[in-house]
Amino acid sequence: MEEDGVKSWVMAVTAQTPTNIAVIKYWGKRDESLILPINDSISITLDPAHLCTTTSVAVSPSFTHDRMWLNGKEISLSGGRFQNCLRELRSRANDVEDVEKGVKIAKKDWDNMHVHIVSYNNFPTAAGLASSAAGLACLVFSLAKLMNVKEDHSTLSAIARQGSGSACRSLYGGFVKWIMGKEENGSDSIAVQLADEKHWDDLVIIIAVVSSRQKETSSTSGMRDTVETSALVEHRAKVVVPKRIIQMEEAIKNRDFPAFAALTCADSNQFHAVALDTCPPIFYMNDTSHRQVLFLIISRVEKWNRFEGTPQVAYTFDAGPNAVLISRDRKTAALLLQRLLFYFPPQSETDLNSYVIGDKTILQDAG
Ligand code: ADP
Ligand code: DP6
Numbered sequence: 001m002e003e004d005g006v007k008s009w010v011m012a013v014t015a016q017t018p019t020n021i022a023v024i025k026y027w028g029k030r031d032e033s034l035i036l037p038i039n040d041s042i043s044i045t046l047d048p049a050h051l052c053t054t055t056s057v058a059v060s061p062s063f064t065h066d067r068m069w070l071n072g073k074e075i076s077l078s079g080g081r082f083q084n085c086l087r088e089l090r091s092r093a094n095d096v097e098d099v100e101k102g103v104k105i106a107k108k109d110w111d112n113m114h115v116h117i118v119s120y121n122n123f124p125t126a127a128g129l130a131s132s133a134a135g136l137a138c139l140v141f142s143l144a145k146l147m148n149v150k151e152d153h154s155t156l157s158a159i160a161r162q163g164s165g166s167a168c169r170s171l172y173g174g175f176v177k178w179i180m181g182k183e184e185n186g187s188d189s190i191a192v193q194l195a196d197e198k199h200w201d202d203l204v205i206i207i208a209v210v211s212s213r214q215k216e217t218s219s220t221s222g223m224r225d226t227v228e229t230s231a232l233v234e235h236r237a238k239v240v241v242p243k244r245i246i247q248m249e250e251a252i253k254n255r256d257f258p259a260f261a262a263l264t265c266a267d268s269n270q271f272h273a274v275a276l277d278t279c280p281p282i283f284y285m286n287d288t289s290h291r292q293v294l295f296l297i298i299s300r301v302e303k304w305n306r307f308e309g310t311p312q313v314a315y316t317f318d319a320g321p322n323a324v325l326i327s328r329d330r331k332t333a334a335l336l337l338q339r340l341l342f343y344f345p346p347q348s349e350t351d352l353n354s355y356v357i358g359d360k361t362i363l364q365d366a367g
């Protein structure tokens with residue numbers, strides 16, 4: 001393309017990244033700028049067909065500064081987290097050449113090239129369904145492709161961590177553990193895959209979107225307040241979570257659903273307990289969320305249908321009111337959904353409005 005005698009071109013890359021839902025929660029940082037957590041966490045990466053971020057990144061000599069649009073609205077990239085990710089990626093960029101388009105960017109020129117980023121979440125943003133996880137993982141993944149960054153997933157995951165802690169886990173599929181690490185520079189605070197998405201493919205995930213409204217307290221500020229004011233969170237991080245991590249790894253390895261469900265529910269409960277123990281208290285779950293938990297507990301007590309006293313469904317709530325239900329198999333999921341639709345019908349007097357049925361999956365590159 002030739003405009004006013006100046007060579008102009010645009011080169012773009014699009015990627016898709018799924019979100020992940022923690023079954024042992026990350027809540028609290030020991031280093032705010034590097035994003036280093038106070039405990040290990042474990043999550044399940046979801047199927048991008050249901051919950052994912054799609055991000056297109058473009059570079060052109062005609063771009064005068066870095067810009068980003070999220071869900072159709074321009075947002076600022078001036079925050080430290082975006083800047084940290086961009087800096088880490090630019091420092092690892094390589095030569096890029098597309099002869100057909102007449103594109104040539106030398107490694108050393110990336111410092112002076114600007115990017116435009118357009119991102120879309122196919123699920124509610126900032127509503128407690130881990131949009132920051134899918135969003136920042138996708139941002140890093142797509143920019144790395146554009147800039148011809150040759151590092152492996154582990155390095156990209158460490159960069160994504162500096163954008164949003166939970167994002168480091170979205171670079172892997174299946175069951176993923178984020179090891180908190182000990183080093184001050186964060187070099188050992190990394191995500192590792194515990195088992196791939198095929199390991200336990202009976203599990204079905206149902207997400208009850210109780211509210212898609214943006215939460216009042218972001219995860220970042222919520223966990224900062226918790227670390228500063230909660231008397232319980234230290235006990236959680238130092239005593240409770242280390243034991244649960246060992247037990248959860250064992251439950252996942254053995255596909256032991258009763259143990260998996262007990263740990264998942266207990267950890268969700270404790271995460272919301274430390275949120276309540278924060279000053280001022282943080283209420284992420286709402287009345288509908290509470291009624292759903294009661295419904296699950298009562299269902300088990302009544303042993304309805306195939307529910308024979310042992311847990312068939314695990315629940316976990318992230319930093320928001322939306323229930324993530326993990327059912328042990330498809331039959332149970334069908335029964336559960338039938339019951340949920342009966343007791344919590346969409347568009348009822350509650351603000352519950354939809355159900356999403358998902359699966360575990362792997363990272364997808366939209367090319
Ligand atoms: P959530 O529970 O949805 O992760 P958080 O409070 O952790 O909520 O993070 C929400 C923030 O994450 C948004 O305000 C935005 O800054 C960032 N975010 C969400 N989606 C994207 C995206 N697709 N690309 C870049 N940043 C995103
Ligand atoms: C409740 O990763 O969103 O979802 O690192 O400040 O961006 P920042 O926070 P974020 O926190 C996620 C908290 C959680 C639990 C989890 O995903 O482990």
Ligand code: CO
Nearest residue numbers: 130132133219
């Ligand atoms: Co988040």
